[in-house]
Amino acid sequence: MLKIDNLGVKYGAVSGVKKIDLLVNQGELVALLGANGAGKSTTLLAVAGALKCDQGSIVFNGQDITLYPPEKTIRMGIAMVPETRDVFPDLTTHENLKLGAFIRSRDKVGIEQDLEKMYGLFPILKDRVNQSAGTLSGGEQQQLVIARALMSRPKLLLLDEPSLGLAPAIVDHIFELILHLKNQGLTILLVEQNAVKALQLADRAYVLSLGTVATAGPAKDIASNSDLASIYFGN
Ligand SMILES: Nc1ncnc2c1ncn2[C@@H]1O[C@H](COP(=O)(O)OP(=O)(O)OP(=O)(O)O)[C@@H](O)[C@H]1O
Ligand SMILES: [Mg+2]
Incomplete structure (x- = not known):
């Protein structure tokens, strides 16, 4: 590959x-x-x-x-999760996740399904859905950047x-x-x-x-x- x-x-x-x-x-x-x-x-x-x-x-x-x-x-x-864990600090968890799907922004139904999938895989993000990403803990931010990368449906x-x-x-x-x-x-x-x-x-x-x-x-x-x-x- x-x-x-x-x-x-x-x-x-x-x-x-x-x-x-x-x-x-x-x-x-x-x-x-x-x-x-x-x-x-x-x-x-x-x-x-x-x-x-x-x-x-x-x-x-x-x-x-x-x-x-x-x-x-x-x-x-190809999706990358860099060392720097660069969340968009002023946006919420949910908004950060949605941005991960920018390459398929017209696929509204698919994006909604994937968001639910991410909240299933990362329950802590569901609890923090409307919290601004900059205020998440290090571990929460790490999970958010991984989930955000997955929102692009990488190979x-x-x-x-x-x-x-x-x-x-x-x-x-x-x-x-x-x-x-x-x-x-x-x-x-x-x-x-x-x-x-x-x-x-x-x-x-x-x-x-x-x-x-x-x-x-x-x-x-x-x-x-x-x-x-x-x-x-x-x-
Ligand atoms: N922005 C930069 N400017 C100049 N040199 C850099 C820069 N980034 C990395 N380097 C140099 O390139 C080499 C490889 O760095 P790299 O960050 O890829 O290493 P790494 O294996 O990821 O290390 P670490 O385990 O510390 O993350 C190092 O010698 C480093 O000093
Ligand atoms: Mg490195």
Whole structure:
């Protein structure tokens, strides 16, 4: 479904990623691991079209999307939940969710159905439906941005550190939800600092180091063969 070849992205003179080759097959949950600064977020942002590639190509469902801006990648079926959890703070939970469906704004019936679906998947959002998103807790905001991404009915979901800074009970809930989405057939590329949890859920994993792929393989093999500390700390 997603094929990244020889990807290089620069921030001015600084290299974000140097050479990434990565595949995600339909229905897979692929974990993208690595130390701080390894290039995980840069890779996701490049796929979503939010960063310009300096080198290499990104192909999605057979179509070259290397030069596509975010408005186009989202219409192709790629939704991203960035590290920054950027809710629209002055809009309500409900309004935030509706905005996630902007690419199919004429599909009023479908949008209503999906809103109900999201409130079923994320009951806490139903309790906060008319609350302005800026006043939600960190865990609630994280659930809101995931739900908002799902409102575009993506084929591929890019998740950047969904468990970051959340209480253990919420983290468990988020991981259960990711598993649920996978079981529903959604294809997911998951960036996580929590390598142990991510490897439990994932089919395959890539470990990045200094902007390149250091190790890749079935999640089980990576979990049993690698020194997980080296994944976190990059040594
Ligand atoms: N806006 C930016 N300007 C300049 N350099 C950047 C910028 N964003 C990232 N970088 C650099 O690009 C490299 C990769 O960063 P990236 O954010 O992709 O890492 P990451 O693997 O997501 O790390 P983390 O685990 O801390 O989120 C790092 O060396 C980082 O300093
Ligand atoms: Mg990051």
